[in-house]
Amino acid sequence: MVNPGYKNFKGEDWVDPTPPPAHLPLVDEVGSTGAPLKSASFFIGTLCKEYNEDFMLCKNENRNPEHCLLEGRKVTRCAIDALQKIQSKCQDEFRAHWKCLDGKNQDLGRCRNPEKGLNECLFTAFGWKKDLPGAPTNKPQIHERTPLTS
Amino acid sequence: MSDSAVPGQDMPPKGGFSSIRYERRLPKRGPSGVAMFAICGAVMGYGWYRLYLGLDERRELEREKIWSRIHLTPMLLAETDRDEYRRNHAAVEREREIMKDIPGWEAGKGVYNGNRYMPMVIANVPLHQRPGFKKE
Numbered sequence: 531m532v533n534p535g536y537k538n539f540k541g542e543d544w545v546d547p548t549p550p551p552a553h554l555p556l557v558d559e560v561g562s563t564g565a566p567l568k569s570a571s572f573f574i575g576t577l578c579k580e581y582n583e584d585f586m587l588c589k590n591e592n593r594n595p596e597h598c599l600l601e602g603r604k605v606t607r608c609a610i611d612a613l614q615k616i617q618s619k620c621q622d623e624f625r626a627h628w629k630c631l632d633g634k635n636q637d638l639g640r641c642r643n644p645e646k647g648l649n650e651c652l653f654t655a656f657g658w659k660k661d662l663p664g665a666p667t668n669k670p671q672i673h674e675r676t677p678l679t680s
Numbered sequence: 681m682s683d684s685a686v687p688g689q690d691m692p693p694k695g696g697f698s699s700i701r702y703e704r705r706l707p708k709r710g711p712s713g714v715a716m717f718a719i720c721g722a723v724m725g726y727g728w729y730r731l732y733l734g735l736d737e738r739r740e741l742e743r744e745k746i747w748s749r750i751h752l753t754p755m756l757l758a759e760t761d762r763d764e765y766r767r768n769h770a771a772v773e774r775e776r777e778i779m780k781d782i783p784g785w786e787a788g789k790g791v792y793n794g795n796r797y798m799p800m801v802i803a804n805v806p807l808h809q810r811p812g813f814k815k816e
Contacts, residue, residue, distance in 0.1 A: 544803060546766075546767045546771075546805050546806060548773075548806070550762070550765075550771075551769050556694070560755060560759065568694055571747075571751045571752050572747070572748060572751060574746075574751055575747070575750070575751025575752075578754075581754070582755075585757070585758060589757065592797065593796075595764045595765040595797075597770055597797075598758070598761065599761065599762065599765060602757070602758030602759075602761050603758070606714075606756045606759060622781045630805045638748065662740075662743060662747055663747060664743065665740065665743060669793055672740035675740075678733060
């Protein structure tokens with residue numbers, strides 16, 4: 531059922547089709563949906579740590595979107611680079627993991643088996659390791675434990 | 681009536697009455713109180729231990745979820761910032777085009793006195809600035 535207030539609402543009427551201004555350098559957008567991003571998030575986070583922190587410090591200076599466009603482009607290029615690296619070596623494992631996340635309400639705790647394959651593949655290919663900041667050090671991290679319930 | 685002068689008196693049997701068992705003698709059933717207390721404590725202790733494991737797992741899952749979002753935030757924010765800048769820029773250009781005949785008009789001038797950035801509250805889209813546009 532359509533909400534009466536939105537009966538004649540057309541989404542395309544609200545989109546501004548103007549292209550970006552010409553003085554800005556072109557940058558590809560990531561163009562990925564949520565599940566692959568969530569699957570790759572820890573590796574994006576470790577690979578692009580400097581760019582991300584630089585960008586967030588810049589945003590802390592000034593919330594104007596114009597102020598941090600340069601840092602933002604670096605962040606986006608780094609994220610695209612990380613995703614392409616993952617797909618170059620571990621495409622099948624990556625696909626299995628984000629398909630699982632898509633089917634399990636993006637719950638990382640219910641996709642441990644595909645995640646294990648992805649983490650092993652990335653470790654052998656690039657030496658990347660998933661690390662949770664601030665986790666207790668006297669026991670294994672949550673993605674290395676056996677879940678209490680499946 | 682009897683002839684005897686001394687009436688016969690009821691006396692205990694020779695050697696006295698045998699002793700009466702007046703205390704309860706129930707058969708012994710089940711574990712002792714200390715044992716029940718200990719079993720109860722053990723069961724509850726195991727339950728508390730399992731509860732601790734569950735809470736610990738839940739806290740770590742939450743930490744994992746939050747950090748996966750923290751790692752993605754700069755990327756998503758950068759993307760949104762580029763789009764917001766593009767739309768604001770286009771809106772200012774449209775405003776300049778519409779108000780070009782009015783002398784002294786500053787296109788894109790904020791309504792606030794300060795320099796702090798305030799995001800646009802009302803969506804500024806080209807459709808609403810077309811002449812003759814009427815919202816249904």
